[in-house]
Amino acid sequence: MNHPNGGRPGLAVRLKALGDALSRNIKDARRSGIGPLRMFLIAVRALRHGPREFARRAVKRADSLTLTTALREQVPEAVAFDYVEWIDRQAGPVVASSDLGRISILMPTCNTPPTFLREALDSVVAQEYANWQLCVCDDASTDAHVREMLEAYSARDPRIQLAYRRERGGIVAATNEALELASGDWVTFLDHDDVLRPDALGAVVARLDAGADVVYTDHDCLSEAGVRVSPYFKPDWSLDLFLSQMYLGHLVAFKTSLVRSVGGLREGTDGAQDYDLVLRCVLAGARIDHIPSVLYHWRQHANSTSANASSKPYAHDAGKRAIQHYLDQASPGAEVQDAPMTFCYDVRYPVASGTRASIIIPTRDRIDLLDPCISTLVQLTEHGDYEILVVDNGSQEPATHAWFEAQQAAGRVRVITADVPFNWSLLNNLAAKEATGDVLVFLNNDTEIVNGDWLERLMENALRPSVGVVGPLLLYADRTIQHAGVVVGMGGWADHVFKGLPPVHAQQYFTSPMLRRNVLAVTGACMAIETSKFERAGGFDESFIVCGSDVELCLRTHHAGLLNVYVPEACLIHHESKTRDPRAIPDADFVRSAEAYAPYRTDGDPFYSVNLDPMTCVPLPRGWNQ
Template sequence: MTRLLPPFRAPRYQTDAWYRWLALIGTMRLVCQPRLKAIHQLERVSTGLERDGVVGDDDSGQGYEWRSLDNDPQFACRGQLPLPGWNMLEVSIRHDQPSASIRLYVDTGAGFNEAESHYLTLRPGRISKRLCFIKPGTRALRLDPLETAGQFKVDRFRLIWLTPGFAHDRLAQRLANLHQDWLETPKHRVIERLKQQACEDGLAWRELALHQYEETFVRHCARQSYREWLTQQPVLSPEDLQTRMAAFTYRPLVSIVLPVHDPKPADLERCLDSVRGQAYPNWQLCIADDASRNPRIHALLKQAAALDSRIEIEFRPRNGHICAASNSALALAKGEFVALLDHDDQLRPTALYHVVEALQLTPNAVLLYSDEDKVDASGNRYEPHFKPAWNPDLLLGQNYVSHLGVYRRERITAVGGFRQGYEGSQDHDLALRVTADARAEQIVRIPQVLYHWHAGRDSTASAALAKRYTAEAGLKAVGDHLARTAPGARIEHGRFPNTYRVRWPLPDPAPLVSLLIPTRDQIAMLRPCLEAILDKTRYPRLEVLILDNGSTCPETLAFLSDIQRDARVRVLRWPHPFNYSAINNFGARQANGEVIGLLNNDVEPLHGDWLEEMVAQAMRPDIGCVGAKLYYPNGTIQHAGVVLGVGGVAGHAHKYFSRHEPGYFTRLHVVQNYSAVTAACLVVRRETFDAVGGLDEENLAVAFNDVDFCLKVDELGLRNLWTPFAELVHHESVSRGADDTSVKRARAASEAEYMRRRWRHRLFDDPAYHPNLTLIHEDFSLR
């Protein structure tokens, strides 16, 4: 990079040409780092350098410096102002809240106001960033550091001036990744099309761009911090552990495979200590050093082996990368089971204890996996990943198994160990091959955090984009798996890093689909629903059965008469009291299709391929019900799968999340198995619908009939599935109305009680969810 003359700094966002030009001017500073002065609802809580109420540098790096007294703390920003134009706002704040966000206010002459402010959610252990456009004539800045009472310390707050080209690239990248209007647009086309759209709308393109960019920043607050949650979890005493292990009748040797290549010595020491500190003693540590260049690494490894006979090491003469090194370590393994460990990560002291505890009940397991979290350089734990039980469709979309993964050694050997050429996603590739012909009961989830990912600056744990090659290796791994198990299926990258989408083939010829749409009047909802289905849907073989439950509105009756001119549409009369289950069962008996689609009269598809996606999934022989991704009209999530137990019976996963959010570990954007999906848009094979006797007319006339139906399908041994690639808008409950009378409330209570009696053994142990996650809310927050 071109050397700059003082007093310039060299932020990495600029181009060399810009630096050379700026050096000639010699007056501007690109990096703005205002001093912060408390002006509202803030008080100091710790010592630090402060003059006249202005925050200075605190070299101690320990504890919090400020306490927010209420929900509106404010800092005035003193000193220099940022340069006009595009800036990158960088903020890092340590705090004691479950989650936090900041807002930067910009006064351009009209005072501070929401319209001229920039919102940013803070992420623990990371620098949070976003673009800001600073208008000429800016007079002052104000930083609101939290939106709640709490303690915090500002570690970083600065704005860096950007070249327009760099800013536009970042803008286009975020819109292409997160904004619904641009998800299918190549990044390099976004700015061009933004300008075209703005011209058509009579807007300045930057105004439109900033509005849409702002929409990608969403508010989401966890209800309890992980740190606080950890303090409330029971801890087994050493005596209890010894007593429980003494009762084990099966005490297998567990070999830990540890490939090593040039880690930081301190990280490796912590890793080795975490193995030596295991409560379960029957382990073997198999280390393959992949030609590390640092002699301290060799010394550490030799010292560890000298101190503990359970540690064996092979020093590889040449660097062969992680798959080759893992195979070298695997060759040392003598245990029945093999656990995988990275050289800068750590095991919980009870990790192997919980693995062997699970093996007491499932000694024939071929794969066991646990929850995981991240740990920063200071030892702070954050971002726990509480995983579902065996979820084969989710594994095709992302490597949710990850760590801690423990495999039966003979199965690893049988599939050929680690395959070179899959570096970066070698664990994903191994999990797919090991589980390909395993029975579901042989794959065991351990619902405990047993593994800590080290969140170093360049680690995959701290930044999914730090190792872009992992996404390509994962794509290759899933593609190879499909080539072996499902010829004809195609794999492509998903919308987020290290996620994937499988495009399943339709049978040839495509099966006839019968869409069942119960309705009564409500022409304002029914007309756009039917017109959107008939006009947009590209699926080649379709019949629509409108099940009229006593419409009396003349406009509705005229529309129903007219719509039947479309050869795909039939109107069937159901002149009985409303019973959603009975109406749909009646419609199914009249249907000609090999596939049944249950559809509300208040949904509208957003894309033409929605039904192709759902039918292709439903025609897979091991799949039962298929559900869609439904939005409220304001763009928030109405349905993204059903979680059992929430609210006492069931609730919708990620309800009210923005459509732009990734969701819990990107689960809003990958196909996965759920115990149930909503019948507002549900597709199932006719033979499956008949096999379980359709919907329950007697006990579930209105609510929960879809959940009950899905659970009966699950009992057939079929997996229910939700896909984010069938998207529809749902005007929920507009047609039928809310449960706002005593009769309706009594009926709703009766149906909920029936579900709790009928499915109590399932409602509060949903395999697609986790026992540590809330059953009160629908946001995957901690229980």
């Protein structure tokens, strides 16, 4: 078995990233009127946290500046968007209209600041769904106010039950002791400094009672000033995103019987105990559901990961161990590695020696595009076992045919002649029948390879038994995003989310474009699928002439129960124009797309969010401009 090497970027790469980040930060400071002396004092203050934390903060702030600048340029009106005003206008979730059973809230405490603890307790007492039980286990707090406040609340409300540890055991031990108190049909977790929305429990109970085993909701954060900020509108269950980042966050609720059947929280997972628990529930076959409503407010403060990702470095390593524990059972041979970003991960899957890829590239003349496509592919691609099939659809120029002859003579490509009227689906299907590879890669002639492991990345995911179609990150020539996954229904049809934005790791309303995730579809400009799956699906639908059949194939694999995956670790340049003339698309393609894309055009794409505006490629809240 060949297994790719990976890990964090090399020192030279990281130093260059830091240098670029510092340059962007200095330019922004100058624009804001900050002089050299003040900059120096700010840097000295930041260095008190250590050089590693200084570098992390500098890069994070620079990425945020890059994204903000791009948003200002693309959607200038969005800069003035008022989230607090917007969220107050949103309809609430469906909640339980009657008593469906008890839900137990597990809350470990340890020297919680009094204001934070009081607000957490008050948010439970204020729940509109009354059949709850709050199970608190204090982990040997030394601050006297913690016990005093807990006792006072418990005396007023018998639904609040308490346990005290004599010795500090950590969050797993304290939460498991709280679980021992639980008598509810369902359990959920509340951090001792966070706040529930009043309808939170009613919403999750209604969804759990409908048959889900695990339910998660959207969340936002409470700033240190107590203002609601940074909402995270999550997709429906996305295994690949979850293996890249613990995106469920808060609020997450479970069937109590499921939690107990998998052994509760696992010792040694402190800091990632909920991550590990969900993964073990997945292994147990849990059905996971999502409520797209902000029902949990995660508090930001210096010791919270919501505000400072490096406040709990042990949690990153615990998350990595939790993922590996899952992979050892679900995907033997797979290995989790560190992604460049804290609390993010990079799962690598083995590719058997001798596994071949067939790279299919339709073209008609345009050697000015095809030659750099083939040259960068041959020069950079690290996976050695592949063939290139160029589908010649009526090339007329002598230089093109001379190029074909030279390339074939050198053994670089095999040219397949297709003297038929242009039909993108037909051309690719013809070549697929002549391909000898285990994986088919359909590639536009106007692309260029960026990173050497692009093919290995696509292949290792396409070969997973649970996966259908796989697509990479595509960048325009100016290095902004051209493709980071297709949202079906976006723009009324289907479009590329994040299009035109910088390829930086930043979460603004939706997930980061630099994290692997499941999608309904990827673009046919570069997509990979295992040959046997392509054949079972029946290939591309040839009733589509120019466009639409790439998305339609992805929808067929999705409906067949397979996962389609966007893989940003594979990156190519795509020289497509940033605007496409819809007049070049035949009416028949619109008709077929309308048929194939239903019901997602009206009901939304489950891997996006109903809270986000489907008419813009930039993730912004629905109705942001009203």
